[in-house]
Amino acid sequence: MTPARTYRRYAPATLAQARALAADVGLTLREWGLPEHRVLGWELAVAEMATNLARHAYGDEAGQPPGPMWLDVTWGAEGLCMVLADEGEAFDPAAVPVPPAPDPADPDSWPESGMGLPLIRSAVDRLEYRTEGARNLMTLFVSDPTA
């Protein structure tokens, strides 16, 4: 049976903190003994989620003061669960279209945006998004993180 492990961190939602948070999660998951090739994907997923908050939920690049973000990570019998919470503008990942695969022969198809959500989805088994009161919660599930 997998011993329950938890990680919690608060940070202001800035682009610099998004990267720092992702790096810290990656370090923690490595310390937990999870496989390197999967930790890379989860570190990237957290970076993409947190960057999205900084850019869109609170408008980091518009010079607005950063709002808060909270990350809770648990690893237990039900798998790995990462929840990123914020109090900014809600965002519906289901409304984001999946970009087509780039065509090497067509430079217009080479993406310069829209890659974040597919990268998040590729790293996990399930992605959920919901709002509870003033908080938006994006939850990532991995059923067997040791595989």
Next chain:
Amino acid sequence: MHSKTCLRDDHVVMTLSGSLDASVVGVLRHDLEQALSRGVRILILDLSAVSFVDSSGLAALVSTLKTALGRQVEVALCSLAAPVVAVLELTRLDRVFDIYADVAEARAAQGERP
């Protein structure tokens, strides 16, 4: 993120290191544009010391490739570290970029082009 540029004849080798992510993408784009503006025929990006790439870093590389195309400059990626390989494959951008094992191979392959 750090970059170091080395100009040689008709090509420039730009060595990137550290994390290519949203928090540094402005500097990254600036440095890439500076490298493209050297008036060379080939831009070789050595990514051996890159520890992390997110979608913003990737977008900067794609944007550079598109700009280079318009200026008749070839772009080659080489010495990809594992995190870079993983992200390029996930986004299928590994089919878009010319990728080589190292700088010497990139220089030789690009030099053979007419």
